[in-house]
Amino acid sequence: MPLEYAGAGVLAEHVAVRTAVGLFDVSHLGKIAVTGSGAADFVNRCLTADLGKITPGQAQYSLLCNDDGGVVDDLIAYLAGPDEVLLIPNAANCAEVASLLAAAAPEGVAVENRHEAYAVFAVQGPHSDEVLEAAGLPTGHAYMSFARAELDGVPLTVCRTGYTGERGYELVVPSEQAGLVWDALVAAGEPYGIQLAGLAARDTLRTEMGYPLHGQDISPDISPVQARLGWAVGWKKDAFFGDAALRAEKEATPNRLLWGLRAVGRGIPRPGMLVRDDEGHEIGSVTSGTFSPTLKTGIALALLDPRFVLGEQVAVDVRRRREAFTIVKPPFVTPGVREP
Incomplete structure (x- = not known):
């Protein structure tokens, strides 16, 4: 993803997302498949949020913490079923997240780094529904839920998520067909003023919403309690990575x-x-x-x-x-x- 696109710039890209629609290539994000008998229960024993509170077809924001309660990464978990979870971590932390989960996985649960297998596109803004509808993709499903679909024969996942605060969707697409899907989204968005948007606009948009960035607002040295992300911690769960340290910090004054x-x-x-x-x-x-x-x-x-x-x-x-x-x-x- 470039910082900004030629001919537009961060201000124009930011305004397009807030007022019309923007298209981000966020394929740098990681992709980790956790599969096998009891995969969802295993993930739930590792991540902070309570995966048991959602059902198949829904996604959840969660955190992977270290023993001291610091944040190794924040990520989105796509719950396909009790035996299949797709994790979308940050790019720089994908390998570490996969390694930590693989080391803890019980027999019968596989953790596979699928970073190169998928691209991720974010369609964000008030006209995001119109763009997806024009491309023949599903819209209107609940926030943090996803739907399987096809675009010109390409299978993909459409999730009602984003990092801008505006209504929007994130599409998980097979890498080999990513160019075809990108071009189709650009064409579908032309009547709605779609604007390609880069990393700089992504940062200004998420900062306006107060969304944390790993490595800055959360990190291995900054806990969810300090970052006011306690809402993403399943405090009633029996255990998760870093739970003892986080529970102690919650009881005390950070x-x-x-x-x-x-x-x-x-x-x-x-x-x-x-x-x-x-x-x-x-x-x-x-x-x-x-x-x-x-x-x-x-x-x-x-x-x-x-x-x-x-x-x-x-x-x-x-x-x-x-x-x-x-x-x-x-x-x-x-x-x-x-x-x-």
């Missing part, structure tokens, strides 16, 4: 919490920038930061000392200046609602 920051002035925050209180003391750091094309101001996610709360004002060291920011609760924008 030493930092993830908040949103919105610029008071013109400062544009970037990852790694220090956050300070009104006396200049360091209280945390920015994990993700950017200019919001929707709000026309700087926004950030930041891990802060837990004593700081919603509505307080803090300072961020931006290019050797201390810029004022207000602590807010993401998302920064509501899809379909635009601020002037």
Whole structure:
């Protein structure tokens, strides 16, 4: 995926997704097949979310944690049935996730890295339904559910998921036919103003929604509790990777919490920038930061000392200046609602 496409740029791509429809090639995402007798139960004993709360044909956001409760990766689990689960992890972590699961898998359960076998395309935006319908693909199924389909004879999976906050779908396509499906989506989207979108727009869109990025907002050193992802943890399950550490941290007070920051002035925050209180003391750091094309101001996610709360004002060291920011609760924008 390029940072941006020639002739458009990150701002145009971002606006297209918020107002019309964008098409992302996210084939860099990993693909791991877990199959065999009891495959779903095995996955449920490893990942944080309770896979037992969904049924075949549904997907679930979940986390794979280490023994200390840090996040090895966040991923989507596609539940095909009790003996088949497809995992979509982040590209950089695919091999590690596959290795950890394979090492823990009982006899009869196979864990296969299928990264090269499939491409993944994301159709995101208010007109995503119209684009898929024009291509002859299913639409309208519930959020975090998926449907099997064909496009010009190519078998694929259409899931109501995305990383932008807008209505949208992600398509899992056999790699050998990926070009055919891509061209069909582009053609179907032309009447609706479809715009190819790259990595930079993907980042501004997900940051506006407060969606975490692994390696920045979550990592092996940042737990789901600190990142406010406790909703993706099945606390009533008997066990999962890292459960003891996470349960202990949940009962105690975490030493930092993830908040949103919105610029008071013109400062544009970037990852790694220090956050300070009104006396200049360091209280945390920015994990993700950017200019919001929707709000026309700087926004950030930041891990802060837990004593700081919603509505307080803090300072961020931006290019050797201390810029004022207000602590807010993401998302920064509501899809379909635009601020002037």
